[in-house]
Amino acid sequence: MGSLVSFKNVIVISGNFPILTGLDFEAGPGEIVLVKGRNGAGKTSLLRAVAGLARITRGSANVLGVDIAANPADVRHRIGLLGHEGFLYEDLTASENVRFVLKATRSDPSKAEAAMASLGLTGRLGDLKVAKMSAGQRKKVALAALLAREPELWLLDEPHASLDSWTRGVLDATLNAKVSRGATVLLVSHESHHGSLVPTRTVEVGGGKIISDTHATKPVPLDPLAVAEQGSGNVA
Amino acid sequence: MWRDALLIAAKDLKIELRSKVTMNQILPFAFVVLIVFAFALDTSPGTLAKVAPGLFWLAVLFSSVFGVDRAVAIETNDSAGEGLLAYGVDPGGIFLGKVISVFVQLFLLEIFLLLGVVVLYGPKIGGLPLMAISAFFATLGLCAAGVTYSQLASASRAKQTLLPLLLVPVASPVLLAGTKAWQDAFSTAASLGDPWLRLLIVFAVVYLALGAIFFGSILEG
Numbered sequence: 001m002g003s004l005v006s007f008k009n010v011i012v013i014s015g016n017f018p019i020l021t022g023l024d025f026e027a028g029p030g031e032i033v034l035v036k037g038r039n040g041a042g043k044t045s046l047l048r049a050v051a052g053l054a055r056i057t058r059g060s061a062n063v064l065g066v067d068i069a070a071n072p073a074d075v076r077h078r079i080g081l082l083g084h085e086g087f088l089y090e091d092l093t094a095s096e097n098v099r100f101v102l103k104a105t106r107s108d109p110s111k112a113e114a115a116m117a118s119l120g121l122t123g124r125l126g127d128l129k130v131a132k133m134s135a136g137q138r139k140k141v142a143l144a145a146l147l148a149r150e151p152e153l154w155l156l157d158e159p160h161a162s163l164d165s166w167t168r169g170v171l172d173a174t175l176n177a178k179v180s181r182g183a184t185v186l187l188v189s190h191e192s193h194h195g196s197l198v199p200t201r202t203v204e205v206g207g208g209k210i211i212s213d214t215h216a217t218k219p220v221p222l223d224p225l226a227v228a229e230q231g232s233g234n235v236a
Numbered sequence: 237m238w239r240d241a242l243l244i245a246a247k248d249l250k251i252e253l254r255s256k257v258t259m260n261q262i263l264p265f266a267f268v269v270l271i272v273f274a275f276a277l278d279t280s281p282g283t284l285a286k287v288a289p290g291l292f293w294l295a296v297l298f299s300s301v302f303g304v305d306r307a308v309a310i311e312t313n314d315s316a317g318e319g320l321l322a323y324g325v326d327p328g329g330i331f332l333g334k335v336i337s338v339f340v341q342l343f344l345l346e347i348f349l350l351l352g353v354v355v356l357y358g359p360k361i362g363g364l365p366l367m368a369i370s371a372f373f374a375t376l377g378l379c380a381a382g383v384t385y386s387q388l389a390s391a392s393r394a395k396q397t398l399l400p401l402l403l404v405p406v407a408s409p410v411l412l413a414g415t416k417a418w419q420d421a422f423s424t425a426a427s428l429g430d431p432w433l434r435l436l437i438v439f440a441v442v443y444l445a446l447g448a449i450f451f452g453s454i455l456e457g
Contacts, residue, residue, distance in 0.1 A: 051322055055456070077324030087319025089247070089310065091254040103243055104323040129254075 003028050003062070004153055004184050005050055010059035012049050012208075019045040021208035022059070027201075032175070032185045034199035042208040043188045044083070047155040050186065051081040064152060077105045080151030082159055086142030090131035094121050094141045097130055101145035108148075115148035116141075118170060136162040143167075147174055154178070154185040172197040237329040237448075244325070244333025249340060251310055258341045262302045266349050269295040270356055288359035289418035293411050296346055297378065300407070301400050303342055304382030307334045308390050317455065327452030331383060335447070338379045346371055363421030366430055370417035373436040374410050380443035381406050387454045409439055 005027040012020040020042055027033050037043045048054040050063055052072030061068045066075040088097050098112040116126055119140045130138060139162045146154070154175065160168050175185055175197055187199065204212040252258055273291045274284055284291075311317030320330055354361065361367075382403055389398040417432040 053318060053322060073324060073326070075324075076322055079322070081322050083315070085315035085318070087316050087322065088314050089251060089316055090313055091251040092247070096250070100243075100247055101319075101323060104240070104320065104325050106324075 004064055005186070006060070006062040007049070008060040010049060010061050011057045012045055012054045013057045014045075014054075019054075019208055020049060023049075023205075023209050025203065025210055027184055027186060029182045029184055030179055031201060032179055032187060032197060032199045034202040035186055035188045035205060036190075036202060037205035037211075041205045043205050044157055045208070046205060047081065047083070047157055047186060047188060050153070051079050051155055052076050053081070078151055079153045079155060080146045080149055081155045081157075082142055082146055083155075083157045086138050088130045088138060088141055091129060093127050093129055094133070094137075094144070095126040097141055098145045098148060102148055105149050107150070111148040111150075112144070115144045118147065118174070119144050119167060136164060136167070139163055140167060143171060150178070150183075152183060154183060156185060157188045158190070159187065160189070160191060169196070237326045237332065240326045240329025241332035241336060244320075244330055245336035245340075248307060248310060248334065248337035252337070252341060257306055258303065258345060262299050262306075262341075263345055263348055265302065266295045266299045266345060267352055269298055270349070270352055274356060284357040285359040288353050288357040289422065290411075290415040291357070292346075292349060292353050292418070293374070293414040295349055296342065296375070296414075297404065297407055297411050299345055299349075300338070300342055300375075300378045300382050301403055303338045303345075304334075304379065304386040304403070305396075305399055307338045307383060308386040312390060321455065327455050328448045330455065331387075331447045331451035332444075334383045335376070335379045335444070338383060339375055342375050342379060343371070346375065359422060361422065363423075366421040366428060366433065367418055369428065370414060370421070370430070370433045370436055373433065373440045374414040374417075377410050377436060377440035377443055378407055380440060380447050381410075384443065384447040384451060384454070387451060391457065409435060413439070 003026045005025065007023055007025040010020050010023045010025075011018060023042070023046065025046070035043045035046060045054055049056060049061065050068070052063070052068045052075060056069035059069075064075050064078050068075060087101075089100070092100065095112065095116065098116055099109050101107075102109045102112055116122065121137075121140055121144055125137065130141060133141070143159070159171060163171065173196065179185060187197070198216070200216050202212075202214045202216070203210050270291060273294065277283060277287060311320065317330075321327070353359065385402040385406065386399055389395040389402060392398050413432040413435040417430055417436065420427075420430050420432065
Protein backbone atom coordinates (compact mmCIF):
# COMPACT_ATOMS: atom_id res chain seq x y z
CA MET A 1 0.00 0.00 0.00
CA GLY A 2 1.62 3.29 -1.14
CA SER A 3 1.91 6.35 1.05
CA LEU A 4 -0.40 9.28 0.50
CA VAL A 5 1.87 11.41 2.62
CA SER A 6 5.61 10.83 2.68
CA PHE A 7 7.80 13.33 4.54
CA LYS A 8 11.51 12.65 4.90
CA ASN A 9 13.78 14.92 6.94
CA VAL A 10 11.44 17.87 6.35
CA ILE A 11 12.53 21.24 7.69
CA VAL A 12 10.17 24.22 7.83
CA ILE A 13 11.38 27.57 9.08
CA SER A 14 9.13 30.44 10.13
CA GLY A 15 11.04 33.68 10.40
CA ASN A 16 14.31 32.53 11.90
CA PHE A 17 12.71 29.77 13.96
CA PRO A 18 12.62 26.15 12.78
CA ILE A 19 9.11 24.77 13.39
CA LEU A 20 9.64 21.37 11.75
CA THR A 21 13.16 20.13 12.37
CA GLY A 22 13.87 17.13 10.18
CA LEU A 23 10.48 15.47 10.46
CA ASP A 24 9.87 11.98 9.02
CA PHE A 25 6.25 10.97 8.55
CA GLU A 26 4.25 8.58 6.41
CA ALA A 27 0.51 8.00 6.09
CA GLY A 28 -1.29 5.58 3.80
CA PRO A 29 -4.82 5.30 2.44
CA GLY A 30 -7.54 4.41 4.92
CA GLU A 31 -5.61 5.60 7.96
CA ILE A 32 -6.81 7.82 10.77
CA VAL A 33 -3.66 9.28 12.27
CA LEU A 34 -4.03 11.08 15.58
CA VAL A 35 -1.34 13.74 15.92
CA LYS A 36 -0.63 14.64 19.52
CA GLY A 37 1.85 16.86 21.27
CA ARG A 38 2.25 19.83 23.57
CA ASN A 39 1.38 23.35 22.54
CA GLY A 40 3.98 24.61 20.07
CA ALA A 41 5.27 21.11 19.35
CA GLY A 42 4.60 21.48 15.61
CA LYS A 43 1.25 19.70 15.14
CA THR A 44 -0.47 22.51 13.27
CA SER A 45 2.73 23.18 11.32
CA LEU A 46 2.74 19.54 10.23
CA LEU A 47 -0.82 19.87 8.92
CA ARG A 48 0.02 23.14 7.15
CA ALA A 49 3.10 21.58 5.57
CA VAL A 50 1.05 18.62 4.34
CA ALA A 51 -1.55 21.07 2.97
CA GLY A 52 1.18 22.87 1.04
CA LEU A 53 0.76 26.07 3.04
CA ALA A 54 4.13 26.06 4.80
CA ARG A 55 7.27 26.55 2.76
CA ILE A 56 9.44 23.45 3.06
CA THR A 57 13.05 24.59 3.34
CA ARG A 58 14.68 21.18 3.12
CA GLY A 59 13.80 17.51 2.84
CA SER A 60 11.54 15.42 0.67
CA ALA A 61 7.76 15.99 0.89
CA ASN A 62 5.37 14.01 -1.25
CA VAL A 63 1.60 14.33 -0.87
CA LEU A 64 -0.88 12.42 -3.06
CA GLY A 65 1.93 11.65 -5.47
CA VAL A 66 3.00 15.28 -5.87
CA ASP A 67 6.19 16.95 -4.63
CA ILE A 68 4.43 19.48 -2.43
CA ALA A 69 7.57 21.51 -1.83
CA ALA A 70 7.97 22.16 -5.54
CA ASN A 71 4.38 22.14 -6.81
CA PRO A 72 1.96 22.78 -3.94
CA ALA A 73 -0.67 24.27 -6.25
CA ASP A 74 -0.99 20.96 -8.12
CA VAL A 75 -2.44 19.13 -5.16
CA ARG A 76 -4.03 21.64 -2.79
CA HIS A 77 -7.53 21.23 -4.24
CA ARG A 78 -7.41 17.51 -3.37
CA ILE A 79 -6.65 18.20 0.29
CA GLY A 80 -9.21 19.33 2.85
CA LEU A 81 -7.86 21.44 5.70
CA LEU A 82 -9.92 22.46 8.69
CA GLY A 83 -7.75 24.67 10.85
CA HIS A 84 -8.42 27.02 13.72
CA GLU A 85 -9.90 29.38 11.13
CA GLY A 86 -12.77 28.35 8.90
CA PHE A 87 -11.74 30.43 5.85
CA LEU A 88 -15.23 31.94 5.83
CA TYR A 89 -16.54 35.29 4.57
CA GLU A 90 -18.65 37.01 7.20
CA ASP A 91 -20.80 38.96 4.73
CA LEU A 92 -21.81 35.82 2.85
CA THR A 93 -24.43 33.37 4.06
CA ALA A 94 -23.60 29.82 5.12
CA SER A 95 -24.93 28.50 1.81
CA GLU A 96 -22.99 31.06 -0.23
CA ASN A 97 -19.78 30.23 1.63
CA VAL A 98 -20.14 26.50 1.02
CA ARG A 99 -20.98 26.99 -2.66
CA PHE A 100 -18.03 29.34 -3.08
CA VAL A 101 -15.65 26.73 -1.65
CA LEU A 102 -17.05 24.09 -3.99
CA LYS A 103 -16.60 26.34 -7.02
CA ALA A 104 -13.10 27.35 -5.90
CA THR A 105 -12.06 23.71 -5.55
CA ARG A 106 -13.76 22.75 -8.83
CA SER A 107 -16.13 20.45 -6.94
CA ASP A 108 -19.79 19.91 -7.69
CA PRO A 109 -21.78 22.87 -6.20
CA SER A 110 -24.95 20.75 -6.14
CA LYS A 111 -23.45 18.78 -3.24
CA ALA A 112 -23.66 21.82 -0.97
CA GLU A 113 -27.25 21.31 0.07
CA ALA A 114 -26.88 17.69 1.15
CA ALA A 115 -23.70 18.39 3.11
CA MET A 116 -25.30 21.33 4.88
CA ALA A 117 -28.44 19.33 5.65
CA SER A 118 -26.34 16.53 7.16
CA LEU A 119 -25.03 19.04 9.70
CA GLY A 120 -28.39 20.68 10.36
CA LEU A 121 -27.65 23.81 8.37
CA THR A 122 -31.05 24.00 6.75
CA GLY A 123 -33.76 26.64 6.36
CA ARG A 124 -33.02 29.92 8.09
CA LEU A 125 -29.52 28.82 9.15
CA GLY A 126 -28.45 28.22 5.58
CA ASP A 127 -29.43 31.74 4.63
CA LEU A 128 -27.90 33.38 7.70
CA LYS A 129 -24.81 35.54 7.28
CA VAL A 130 -21.76 33.92 8.86
CA ALA A 131 -21.16 37.17 10.80
CA LYS A 132 -24.32 36.42 12.80
CA MET A 133 -23.39 32.83 13.62
CA SER A 134 -21.95 31.34 16.79
CA ALA A 135 -18.51 29.72 16.84
CA GLY A 136 -20.08 26.27 16.66
CA GLN A 137 -22.30 27.20 13.73
CA ARG A 138 -19.32 28.67 11.86
CA LYS A 139 -17.44 25.45 12.44
CA LYS A 140 -20.38 23.57 10.97
CA VAL A 141 -20.30 25.74 7.85
CA ALA A 142 -16.58 25.08 7.38
CA LEU A 143 -17.20 21.37 7.95
CA ALA A 144 -20.10 21.34 5.49
CA ALA A 145 -17.80 22.74 2.81
CA LEU A 146 -15.28 20.03 3.61
CA LEU A 147 -17.88 17.23 3.59
CA ALA A 148 -19.26 18.40 0.25
CA ARG A 149 -15.78 18.54 -1.28
CA GLU A 150 -14.92 14.96 -0.29
CA PRO A 151 -11.14 15.46 -0.37
CA GLU A 152 -8.79 12.50 -0.56
CA LEU A 153 -6.81 13.73 2.42
CA TRP A 154 -8.48 15.29 5.46
CA LEU A 155 -6.37 17.51 7.72
CA LEU A 156 -8.36 18.33 10.83
CA ASP A 157 -7.05 20.56 13.58
CA GLU A 158 -9.23 20.14 16.67
CA PRO A 159 -12.33 19.39 14.57
CA HIS A 160 -14.53 18.58 17.56
CA ALA A 161 -13.91 21.89 19.34
CA SER A 162 -17.05 24.06 19.64
CA LEU A 163 -19.28 21.32 18.23
CA ASP A 164 -22.28 19.83 20.03
CA SER A 165 -22.39 16.07 20.63
CA TRP A 166 -24.84 15.45 17.77
CA THR A 167 -22.60 17.20 15.24
CA ARG A 168 -19.57 15.38 16.60
CA GLY A 169 -21.39 12.13 15.98
CA VAL A 170 -22.27 13.13 12.41
CA LEU A 171 -18.68 14.21 11.74
CA ASP A 172 -17.24 11.00 13.14
CA ALA A 173 -19.65 8.79 11.23
CA THR A 174 -18.93 10.67 8.00
CA LEU A 175 -15.18 10.44 8.49
CA ASN A 176 -15.39 6.73 9.28
CA ALA A 177 -17.35 6.20 6.07
CA LYS A 178 -14.82 8.19 4.01
CA VAL A 179 -11.90 6.32 5.56
CA SER A 180 -13.53 2.97 4.80
CA ARG A 181 -13.52 4.09 1.14
CA GLY A 182 -9.81 4.91 1.20
CA ALA A 183 -9.62 8.50 2.43
CA THR A 184 -6.94 9.41 4.95
CA VAL A 185 -7.45 11.58 8.02
CA LEU A 186 -4.75 13.41 9.97
CA LEU A 187 -6.36 14.54 13.19
CA VAL A 188 -4.77 16.98 15.62
CA SER A 189 -6.45 16.81 18.98
CA HIS A 190 -5.77 17.36 22.64
CA GLU A 191 -8.83 15.34 23.58
CA SER A 192 -8.28 11.85 24.96
CA HIS A 193 -11.39 10.37 23.34
CA HIS A 194 -12.77 11.05 19.90
CA GLY A 195 -16.22 9.50 19.98
CA SER A 196 -16.58 6.81 17.35
CA LEU A 197 -13.57 8.07 15.42
CA VAL A 198 -10.92 5.50 16.25
CA PRO A 199 -7.34 6.36 15.27
CA THR A 200 -5.42 3.60 13.53
CA ARG A 201 -2.19 5.30 14.59
CA THR A 202 -1.11 7.88 17.10
CA VAL A 203 1.97 9.99 16.44
CA GLU A 204 3.41 12.38 18.95
CA VAL A 205 5.15 15.52 17.79
CA GLY A 206 7.76 17.26 19.91
CA GLY A 207 10.29 19.91 18.95
CA GLY A 208 9.20 19.76 15.34
CA LYS A 209 9.79 16.01 14.96
CA ILE A 210 7.83 12.80 15.38
CA ILE A 211 8.94 11.45 18.75
CA SER A 212 6.65 8.42 18.88
CA ASP A 213 4.52 6.48 16.39
CA THR A 214 2.09 3.93 17.80
CA HIS A 215 -0.12 1.69 15.70
CA ALA A 216 -3.38 0.66 17.32
CA THR A 217 -3.38 -3.06 17.94
CA LYS A 218 -7.10 -3.21 18.38
CA PRO A 219 -9.91 -0.69 18.07
CA VAL A 220 -10.15 1.58 21.08
CA PRO A 221 -13.53 0.94 22.71
CA LEU A 222 -15.95 3.79 22.80
CA ASP A 223 -16.10 5.43 26.21
CA PRO A 224 -19.73 6.49 26.76
CA LEU A 225 -18.79 8.69 29.72
CA ALA A 226 -16.19 10.59 27.70
CA VAL A 227 -18.59 11.03 24.79
CA ALA A 228 -21.23 12.36 27.18
CA GLU A 229 -18.68 14.80 28.62
CA GLN A 230 -17.75 15.96 25.15
CA GLY A 231 -21.41 16.41 24.33
CA SER A 232 -21.93 18.57 27.38
CA GLY A 233 -19.50 21.10 25.95
CA ASN A 234 -16.33 20.24 27.87
CA VAL A 235 -14.07 21.07 25.00
CA ALA A 236 -10.30 21.02 25.42
CA MET B 237 -6.81 31.79 -14.19
CA TRP B 238 -9.73 33.72 -15.72
CA ARG B 239 -12.24 31.31 -14.22
CA ASP B 240 -10.76 31.94 -10.78
CA ALA B 241 -10.62 35.69 -11.47
CA LEU B 242 -14.33 35.83 -12.26
CA LEU B 243 -15.16 33.71 -9.21
CA ILE B 244 -13.20 36.04 -6.91
CA ALA B 245 -14.61 39.18 -8.56
CA ALA B 246 -18.20 37.93 -8.25
CA LYS B 247 -17.63 37.00 -4.60
CA ASP B 248 -16.04 40.37 -3.75
CA LEU B 249 -18.76 42.34 -5.52
CA LYS B 250 -21.43 40.36 -3.68
CA ILE B 251 -19.70 41.16 -0.39
CA GLU B 252 -19.55 44.84 -1.38
CA LEU B 253 -23.24 44.86 -2.24
CA ARG B 254 -23.94 43.50 1.26
CA SER B 255 -21.52 45.71 3.20
CA LYS B 256 -21.93 48.85 1.02
CA VAL B 257 -18.52 50.15 2.15
CA THR B 258 -17.84 51.87 -1.17
CA MET B 259 -21.27 53.44 -1.38
CA ASN B 260 -21.63 54.47 2.26
CA GLN B 261 -18.06 55.36 3.17
CA ILE B 262 -15.68 55.77 0.23
CA LEU B 263 -18.02 57.77 -2.02
CA PRO B 264 -18.89 60.33 0.71
CA PHE B 265 -15.17 60.58 1.50
CA ALA B 266 -14.42 61.35 -2.17
CA PHE B 267 -17.06 64.11 -2.15
CA VAL B 268 -15.58 65.54 1.04
CA VAL B 269 -12.18 65.66 -0.70
CA LEU B 270 -13.72 67.58 -3.61
CA ILE B 271 -15.38 70.08 -1.29
CA VAL B 272 -12.38 70.57 1.01
CA PHE B 273 -10.01 71.16 -1.91
CA ALA B 274 -12.43 73.67 -3.35
CA PHE B 275 -12.36 75.57 -0.05
CA ALA B 276 -8.59 75.35 0.16
CA LEU B 277 -7.90 76.61 -3.34
CA ASP B 278 -10.36 79.23 -4.37
CA THR B 279 -14.12 79.46 -4.58
CA SER B 280 -14.11 81.44 -7.81
CA PRO B 281 -15.71 79.33 -10.59
CA GLY B 282 -12.95 80.04 -13.12
CA THR B 283 -10.18 78.64 -10.95
CA LEU B 284 -12.15 75.57 -9.89
CA ALA B 285 -13.16 74.75 -13.47
CA LYS B 286 -9.51 74.95 -14.49
CA VAL B 287 -8.25 72.59 -11.77
CA ALA B 288 -11.27 70.26 -11.91
CA PRO B 289 -9.45 67.37 -13.68
CA GLY B 290 -6.62 67.41 -11.13
CA LEU B 291 -8.97 67.49 -8.15
CA PHE B 292 -11.08 64.73 -9.67
CA TRP B 293 -8.09 62.40 -10.06
CA LEU B 294 -6.75 63.33 -6.63
CA ALA B 295 -10.10 62.31 -5.11
CA VAL B 296 -10.02 59.09 -7.14
CA LEU B 297 -6.45 58.34 -6.02
CA PHE B 298 -7.35 58.79 -2.34
CA SER B 299 -10.50 56.71 -2.78
CA SER B 300 -8.55 53.95 -4.50
CA VAL B 301 -6.36 53.58 -1.39
CA PHE B 302 -9.45 52.70 0.64
CA GLY B 303 -10.88 50.54 -2.13
CA VAL B 304 -7.84 48.32 -2.57
CA ASP B 305 -7.28 48.15 1.18
CA ARG B 306 -10.83 46.91 1.60
CA ALA B 307 -10.41 44.34 -1.21
CA VAL B 308 -7.42 42.78 0.53
CA ALA B 309 -8.91 43.12 4.02
CA ILE B 310 -11.82 40.87 2.95
CA GLU B 311 -9.31 38.02 2.74
CA THR B 312 -7.65 38.64 6.11
CA ASN B 313 -10.77 37.93 8.20
CA ASP B 314 -10.84 34.28 9.28
CA SER B 315 -7.70 33.74 7.11
CA ALA B 316 -9.94 33.53 4.06
CA GLY B 317 -7.02 34.42 1.79
CA GLU B 318 -5.09 31.42 3.04
CA GLY B 319 -8.22 29.40 2.37
CA LEU B 320 -8.09 30.45 -1.28
CA LEU B 321 -4.56 29.08 -1.50
CA ALA B 322 -5.62 25.91 0.31
CA TYR B 323 -8.43 25.44 -2.24
CA GLY B 324 -5.89 25.64 -5.05
CA VAL B 325 -7.16 28.94 -6.47
CA ASP B 326 -4.66 30.43 -8.91
CA PRO B 327 -2.89 33.42 -7.27
CA GLY B 328 -2.94 35.24 -10.61
CA GLY B 329 -6.68 34.66 -10.69
CA ILE B 330 -7.02 36.06 -7.17
CA PHE B 331 -5.10 39.18 -8.28
CA LEU B 332 -7.16 39.70 -11.42
CA GLY B 333 -10.39 39.03 -9.54
CA LYS B 334 -9.52 41.70 -6.99
CA VAL B 335 -8.56 44.12 -9.77
CA ILE B 336 -11.87 43.53 -11.59
CA SER B 337 -13.88 43.96 -8.39
CA VAL B 338 -12.14 47.20 -7.32
CA PHE B 339 -12.24 48.46 -10.92
CA VAL B 340 -16.02 48.08 -11.11
CA GLN B 341 -16.48 49.87 -7.79
CA LEU B 342 -14.01 52.64 -8.57
CA PHE B 343 -15.37 53.23 -12.07
CA LEU B 344 -18.90 53.60 -10.70
CA LEU B 345 -17.57 55.94 -8.01
CA GLU B 346 -15.92 58.03 -10.74
CA ILE B 347 -19.26 58.46 -12.53
CA PHE B 348 -20.83 59.85 -9.35
CA LEU B 349 -17.72 61.90 -8.67
CA LEU B 350 -17.80 63.40 -12.16
CA LEU B 351 -21.36 64.55 -11.54
CA GLY B 352 -20.10 66.13 -8.31
CA VAL B 353 -17.28 67.87 -10.16
CA VAL B 354 -19.72 69.26 -12.73
CA VAL B 355 -22.05 70.56 -10.02
CA LEU B 356 -19.34 71.91 -7.69
CA TYR B 357 -16.70 73.19 -10.11
CA GLY B 358 -18.63 73.74 -13.33
CA PRO B 359 -15.98 72.75 -15.87
CA LYS B 360 -16.84 72.65 -19.54
CA ILE B 361 -16.96 68.93 -20.26
CA GLY B 362 -15.86 67.76 -23.71
CA GLY B 363 -13.95 65.05 -25.53
CA LEU B 364 -16.03 62.27 -24.00
CA PRO B 365 -14.27 59.38 -25.82
CA LEU B 366 -10.85 60.51 -24.57
CA MET B 367 -12.28 61.09 -21.08
CA ALA B 368 -13.85 57.64 -20.93
CA ILE B 369 -10.89 55.71 -22.34
CA SER B 370 -8.33 57.55 -20.22
CA ALA B 371 -10.53 56.98 -17.14
CA PHE B 372 -10.72 53.28 -18.02
CA PHE B 373 -6.95 52.80 -18.20
CA ALA B 374 -6.19 55.15 -15.30
CA THR B 375 -8.60 53.20 -13.10
CA LEU B 376 -7.20 49.88 -14.29
CA GLY B 377 -3.66 51.01 -13.50
CA LEU B 378 -4.66 52.31 -10.06
CA CYS B 379 -6.42 49.04 -9.26
CA ALA B 380 -3.56 46.84 -10.48
CA ALA B 381 -0.89 48.79 -8.60
CA GLY B 382 -3.18 49.23 -5.60
CA VAL B 383 -4.07 45.56 -5.18
CA THR B 384 -0.40 44.57 -5.50
CA TYR B 385 0.83 47.09 -2.93
CA SER B 386 -2.11 46.50 -0.63
CA GLN B 387 -1.30 42.79 -0.49
CA LEU B 388 2.35 43.67 0.12
CA ALA B 389 1.40 46.06 2.95
CA SER B 390 -1.09 43.62 4.50
CA ALA B 391 1.75 41.55 5.97
CA SER B 392 2.92 44.57 7.94
CA ARG B 393 1.54 45.59 11.32
CA ALA B 394 1.52 49.18 10.06
CA LYS B 395 -0.52 48.35 6.94
CA GLN B 396 -2.93 51.29 7.30
CA THR B 397 -0.10 53.82 7.08
CA LEU B 398 2.19 51.77 4.85
CA LEU B 399 -0.28 51.38 1.97
CA PRO B 400 -0.71 55.10 1.16
CA LEU B 401 3.02 55.58 1.65
CA LEU B 402 3.69 52.92 -0.99
CA LEU B 403 0.80 53.53 -3.35
CA VAL B 404 0.52 57.32 -3.64
CA PRO B 405 4.06 57.87 -5.03
CA VAL B 406 3.77 54.85 -7.33
CA ALA B 407 0.40 56.01 -8.63
CA SER B 408 1.49 59.62 -9.18
CA PRO B 409 2.00 59.00 -12.95
CA VAL B 410 -1.71 58.09 -13.09
CA LEU B 411 -2.61 61.29 -11.28
CA LEU B 412 -0.47 63.32 -13.67
CA ALA B 413 -1.45 61.54 -16.89
CA GLY B 414 -5.14 61.30 -15.94
CA THR B 415 -5.22 65.02 -15.19
CA LYS B 416 -3.40 65.95 -18.41
CA ALA B 417 -5.54 63.62 -20.54
CA TRP B 418 -8.74 65.13 -19.14
CA GLN B 419 -7.40 68.67 -19.60
CA ASP B 420 -6.77 67.74 -23.24
CA ALA B 421 -10.23 66.20 -23.46
CA PHE B 422 -11.82 69.39 -22.14
CA SER B 423 -9.86 71.46 -24.66
CA THR B 424 -10.43 71.56 -28.38
CA ALA B 425 -7.37 69.34 -28.98
CA ALA B 426 -9.02 66.13 -27.78
CA SER B 427 -7.67 63.09 -29.65
CA LEU B 428 -7.43 59.39 -28.91
CA GLY B 429 -3.76 59.62 -29.90
CA ASP B 430 -3.17 61.72 -26.78
CA PRO B 431 0.34 60.98 -25.37
CA TRP B 432 -0.98 61.02 -21.79
CA LEU B 433 -3.46 58.30 -22.70
CA ARG B 434 -0.55 56.22 -23.98
CA LEU B 435 1.21 56.65 -20.64
CA LEU B 436 -1.94 55.48 -18.82
CA ILE B 437 -2.14 52.39 -21.05
CA VAL B 438 1.52 51.54 -20.43
CA PHE B 439 1.10 52.00 -16.67
CA ALA B 440 -1.96 49.74 -16.59
CA VAL B 441 -0.37 47.02 -18.71
CA VAL B 442 2.89 47.05 -16.72
CA TYR B 443 1.15 46.81 -13.34
CA LEU B 444 -1.31 44.18 -14.54
CA ALA B 445 1.61 42.06 -15.73
CA LEU B 446 3.68 42.65 -12.58
CA GLY B 447 0.74 41.87 -10.34
CA ALA B 448 -0.21 38.69 -12.21
CA ILE B 449 3.39 37.46 -12.02
CA PHE B 450 4.34 38.43 -8.48
CA PHE B 451 1.04 38.37 -6.58
CA GLY B 452 1.43 34.66 -5.82
CA SER B 453 4.83 35.19 -4.21
CA ILE B 454 3.48 38.10 -2.17
CA LEU B 455 0.41 36.10 -1.12
CA GLU B 456 2.42 33.08 -0.04
CA GLY B 457 4.83 35.29 1.92
